[in-house]
Amino acid sequence: MLLSKYLLPTLKETPADAEITSHKLMIRAGMLRKVSAGIYNYLPLCLRVIKKIENIVRDEMDKAGALELLMPILTPAELWQESGRWTVYGKELMRMQDRHENEYALGPTHEEVITALARNEVKSYKQLPLCLYQIQDKFRDEVRPRFGVMRSREFIMKDAYSFHSSEKCLDNYYQIMYEAYSNIFKRCGLRFRAVLADSGAIGGDNTHEFMVLAQSGESRVISCPNDNCGYAATDETAKSKIFQPEKEEFLELRLVDTPSQKSIEEVSNFLKLPKYKLVKTLLYKYDDGVAAALIRGDCEVNEIKLKHILNTINLELADDKTIEEISGCEPGYAGPLNLKKQIKLICDSSLKQLTNFVVGANEKDKHYINVNHQRDFKIEKFYDIRLANPGDRCINCDAVLEEYRGIEVGQIFKLGTKYSAKMNAVYNAEDGKLKPFVMGCYGIGITRIVAAAIEQNNDEKGIVWPLNIAPFSVIILPLNKPNSEEFKIAEKIYNEIKIKNIDVVLDDRAVGPGFKFKDAELIGIPYQIIVGAKSLNEQSIEIGIRKTGEKILVKISEVSEKIEELLYEK
RNA sequence: CGGGCAGUGGCGCAGUUGGUAGCGCACCUGCCUUGGGAGCAGGGGGUCGCUGGUUCAAGUCCAGUCUGCCCGACCA
Numbered sequence: 001m002l003l004s005k006y007l008l009p010t011l012k013e014t015p016a017d018a019e020i021t022s023h024k025l026m027i028r029a030g031m032l033r034k035v036s037a038g039i040y041n042y043l044p045l046c047l048r049v050i051k052k053i054e055n056i057v058r059d060e061m062d063k064a065g066a067l068e069l070l071m072p073i074l075t076p077a078e079l080w081q082e083s084g085r086w087t088v089y090g091k092e093l094m095r096m097q098d099r100h101e102n103e104y105a106l107g108p109t110h111e112e113v114i115t116a117l118a119r120n121e122v123k124s125y126k127q128l129p130l131c132l133y134q135i136q137d138k139f140r141d142e143v144r145p146r147f148g149v150m151r152s153r154e155f156i157m158k159d160a161y162s163f164h165s166s167e168k169c170l171d172n173y174y175q176i177m178y179e180a181y182s183n184i185f186k187r188c189g190l191r192f193r194a195v196l197a198d199s200g201a202i203g204g205d206n207t208h209e210f211m212v213l214a215q216s217g218e219s220r221v222i223s224c225p226n227d228n229c230g231y232a233a234t235d236e237t238a239k240s241k242i243f244q245p246e247k248e249e250f251l252e253l254r255l256v257d258t259p260s261q262k263s264i265e266e267v268s269n270f271l272k273l274p275k276y277k278l279v280k281t282l283l284y285k286y287d288d289g290v291a292a293a294l295i296r297g298d299c300e301v302n303e304i305k306l307k308h309i310l311n312t313i314n315l316e317l318a319d320d321k322t323i324e325e326i327s328g329c330e331p332g333y334a335g336p337l338n339l340k341k342q343i344k345l346i347c348d349s350s351l352k353q354l355t356n357f358v359v360g361a362n363e364k365d366k367h368y369i370n371v372n373h374q375r376d377f378k379i380e381k382f383y384d385i386r387l388a389n390p391g392d393r394c395i396n397c398d399a400v401l402e403e404y405r406g407i408e409v410g411q412i413f414k415l416g417t418k419y420s421a422k423m424n425a426v427y428n429a430e431d432g433k434l435k436p437f438v439m440g441c442y443g444i445g446i447t448r449i450v451a452a453a454i455e456q457n458n459d460e461k462g463i464v465w466p467l468n469i470a471p472f473s474v475i476i477l478p479l480n481k482p483n484s485e486e487f488k489i490a491e492k493i494y495n496e497i498k499i500k501n502i503d504v505v506l507d508d509r510a511v512g513p514g515f516k517f518k519d520a521e522l523i524g525i526p527y528q529i530i531v532g533a534k535s536l537n538e539q540s541i542e543i544g545i546r547k548t549g550e551k552i553l554v555k556i557s558e559v560s561e562k563i564e565e566l567l568y569e570k
Numbered sequence: 571c572g573g574g575c576a577g578u579g580g581c582g583c584a585g586u587u588g589g590u591a592g593c594g595c596a597c598c599u600g601c602c603u604u605g606g607g608a609g610c611a612g613g614g615g616g617u618c619g620c621u622g623g624u625u626c627a628a629g630u631c632c633a634g635u636c637u638g639c640c641c642g643a644c645c646a
Contacts, residue, residue, distance in 0.1 A: 515608095
């Protein structure tokens with residue numbers, strides 16, 4: 001490839017609306033241009049990276065026995081209605097009508113389409129297991145697209161779906177996919193962790209997210225530093241152990257004045273009691289009802305966990321009016337005793353050991369002290385609704401948990417029969433009976449990998465591509481003007497390397513050396529072949545290594561050999 | 571959806587009390603230069619987001635509207 005014929009609009013200045021490193025660099029390096037909010041042109045340099053990643057993904061998917069196919073982007077509403085997601089998916093689903101006013105959605109994921117395909121085409125257990133995948137544009141109408149391709153409304157995703165005749169077979173294949181995913185991210189040169197996660201709108205029980213470690217990541221992961229344990233989970237899912245106070249002898253329940261003391265902080269200071277001796281009562285509205293979540297004062301409620309327990313997707317803290325209706329008093333004094341209306345109590349297990357604690361009295365400016373559950377109010381069951389935090393202890397090995405931030409680049413799910421049962425996707429089992437497919441699904445955000453790779457691999461000069469996903473492996477920089485001696489040698493080296501099937505680009509533009517160096521560094525090509533007068537006297541050129549800044553002097557006659565050595569032996 | 575900010579050549583920005591739309595980068599032509607975004611000379615490119623209003627006169631003032639960005643809420 002000749003750079004003079006390439007579209008490479010690099011910028012000296014950082015665009016005003018880019019916030020994170022990868023977004024800035026993708027724009028400056030001439031990879032990305034915005035078309036509309038969360039919608040982008042991927043310029044040629046970017047597409048080369050995308051294709052490299054796609055090919056790694058294809059290779060690993062094929063090795064895992066998956067078959068590539070291509071489904072439509074435009075999908076009919078009926079399929080989404082069958083699964084129930086036409087309503088459940090909410091506003092993120094991009095919807096549209098055709099001229100006959102039939103409704104469609106631009107696919108954000110393809111469980112429905114693939115399940116409908118399998119329902120029609122896969123009839124027998126003999127055809128199972130089967131895994132199909134595609135690499136395709138996906139649409140999600142994000143509330144707030146941001147950070148360039150990190151959170152965009154149209155993006156490229158690899159989505160795979162597997163069909164099995166038993167849970168056991170799915171478990172087995174899930175493990176194969178786990179390995180395939182690990183290989184993919186390793187080959188892309190990413191530092192990542194697989195963590196336990198919540199399954200969100202796609203559904204299913206068991207799921208791992210693959211997180212690329214980065215400060216700019218939008219996800220928070222709680223992990224165990226003990227390598228033998230390896231526990232790691234997103235903050236939505238993470239469990240932990242916390243400090244448990246000694247049980248005390250029950251003291252007499254008392255109503256005390258706490259004038260204008262509402263928050264845990266205030267009441268704790270006022271009564272001179274540690275926060276863990278207080279119990280928070282939070283009222284939540286969900287679907288048509290209200291529930292009270294009880295948790296120790298030094299802990300926070302994890303709303304995702306609470307959603308699962310209440311089996312709802314709509315959950316929000318109750319407004320002041322609702323609080324008054326339930327507790328009979330203004331917000332700040334709600335408690336489990338004497339509630340005006342009986343509602344469901346969801347009690348966190350942090351209360352289990354707790355004795356003689358404080359709760360709101362459902363009366364203005366009053367709290368109860370020396371409250372004990374079972375004596376003063378009944379708790380039928382304890383749940384885990386607590387947000388895990390770094391500093392808590394690991395549930396497996398008791399080590400102190402850590403926290404880091406990550407970019408989610410992939411997720412694998414066990415769906416079970418969630419979709420096949422609803423959509424009546426059945427096959428003939430060995431015993432002659434009709435059974436719904438047991439399914440799994442597996443996604444990778446291809447374009448998000450591009451951004452994640454840049455987040456992890458950059459310096460003050462620009463991008464530093466991992467070799468396997470670099471748009472070009474080698475860039476040749478003749479430092480003199482066209483038709484000079486340097487240019488002729490550079491062209492010769494270019495032709496030599498090109499026939500070896502190496503991705504090489506020749507910077508044959510009629511610009512100064514500084515310009516060429518800056519661009520080569522900005523776009524992050526791993527190896528530069530520098531052809532300049534300085535070393536030419538000695539019949540040598542320099543090979544610059546982007547990552548280290550190191551320069552190796554090599555005889556002109558040995559350049560292509562040396563390049564091969566660098567590319568294939570490292 | 572709530573709060574804040576902003577829309578002026580491709581990009582980054584300036585434009586004062588209303589009075590001929592400017593600068594840097596990029597682009598084009600020529601000369602010159604080639605180990606770190608060089609220099610000189612010349613040049614092209616704009617209905618100042620849109621609609622309406624005030625005014626002799628609006629990028630500038632007023633009203634409305636659209637779009638974008640940031641924070642929050644939300645989120646495979």
